[in-house]
Amino acid sequence: MRILLTGATGYIGSSVLDTLIASGHEVAAAVRRPDAAARVVERGATALQGDVTDAAWLTSALADVDAAIHTAAPDDGASAFNASVVDAAIAAFAGTDRRFVLTSGIWEYGAGNAIDDDGPLDPVALVEWRVPIEERLLASSVAATIVVPGVVYGDGRGLAGLVADAPRTGSGALRLIGDGEQRWTWVHVDDLARLYELAVTHQAPLGRVIGSDGSPTTVRALAEAVAGAGGVGVAPERADATRERLGAAFADALLLDQAAIGAKARSMGWVPEHTSILDEVRVAADRAARAPGSPRRAMRRPAPPIRCVGAR
Numbered sequence: 189m190r191i192l193l194t195g196a197t198g199y200i201g202s203s204v205l206d207t208l209i210a211s212g213h214e215v216a217a218a219v220r221r222p223d224a225a226a227r228v229v230e231r232g233a234t235a236l237q238g239d240v241t242d243a244a245w246l247t248s249a250l251a252d253v254d255a256a257i258h259t260a261a262p263d264d265g266a267s268a269f270n271a272s273v274v275d276a277a278i279a280a281f282a283g284t285d286r287r288f289v290l291t292s293g294i295w296e297y298g299a300g301n302a303i304d305d306d307g308p309l310d311p312v313a314l315v316e317w318r319v320p321i322e323e324r325l326l327a328s329s330v331a332a333t334i335v336v337p338g339v340v341y342g343d344g345r346g347l348a349g350l351v352a353d354a355p356r357t358g359s360g361a362l363r364l365i366g367d368g369e370q371r372w373t374w375v376h377v378d379d380l381a382r383l384y385e386l387a388v389t390h391q392a393p394l395g396r397v398i399g400s401d402g403s404p405t406t407v408r409a410l411a412e413a414v415a416g417a418g419g420v421g422v423a424p425e426r427a428d429a430t431r432e433r434l435g436a437a438f439a440d441a442l443l444l445d446q447a448a449i450g451a452k453a454r455s456m457g458w459v460p461e462h463t464s465i466l467d468e469v470r471v472a473a474d475r476a477a478r479a480p481g482s483p484r485r486a487m488r489r490p491a492p493p494i495r496c497v498g499a500r
Contacts, residue, residue, distance in 0.1 A: 292336045303398065351410050
């Protein structure tokens with residue numbers, strides 16, 4: 189299958205690229221810069237150099253592929269960016285059986301104890317722009333699937349770093365995000381990449397599909413795993429203090445209590461190989477502690493918040 193992929197040099201997209209290439213697909217990676225083109229070619233893709241936000245250019249590029257996966261996320265202007273990509277997908281794929289896979293984020297469901305793939309949406313302000321774009325896509329005649337990742341981890345990247353690298357109290361305790369009792373639904377980036385492949389090759393469009401490792405885990409549990417490596421405790425933070433520290437819109441997303449298993453993905457035969465963020469944190473902490481001259485750090489510093497998957 190010839191698949192156009194956006195975001196092929198990004199956190200999620202690079203893992204999707206490797207997974208598709210390993211499975212024998214022909215990948216055309218849409219990139220803007222020559223250096224990005226060189227990187228995707230080195231990994232086995234064909235580079236399509238152009239501006240994804242140019243709907244006419246992207247529509248033309250989509251005419252030459254069997255399917256497309258959109259994982260790219262800009263630092264600014266995400267709403268207009270996604271709207272333009274969806275415009276192109278509708279123009280190129282409407283009325284055909286060619287698959288289009290869009291990336292969303294778990295925060296569009298709001299708080300929930302047992303979030304269902306096809307359940308109601310209650311997005312926080314940070315991501316409410318997603319919903320009308322996605323609904324327009326799903327209402328079209330495009331064979332569309334929307335992959336909804338939980339909080340992505342793996343390769344020492346992702347939102348887990350916000351917990352691991354949080355400020356310390358005077359006694360050295362790690363500050364929590366709020367009281368830390370909220371659960372985050374997690375998914376490993378490599379498992380997520382396999383879900384994208386299943387979605388783009390599935391015999392029918394699937395609507396929204398949640399990617400979850402099946403182990404919603406509290407922020408407190410994650411922080412305690414990090415703090416345990418250094419022999420320090422954790423300290424809750426008032427919600428208003430978290431909002432002041434991280435910005436109100438971002439903090440409100442991080443304070444959501446969300447538990448989702450991702451039943452639809454499992455019905456497709458998707459089985460996560462990584463089932464606990466805590467395992468990764470402990471392994472990383474142990475590795476850091478053993479490295480000569482290395483500081484005790486469980487995770488590397490995260491990417492800027494707007495690029496974090498839940499906020500995409």
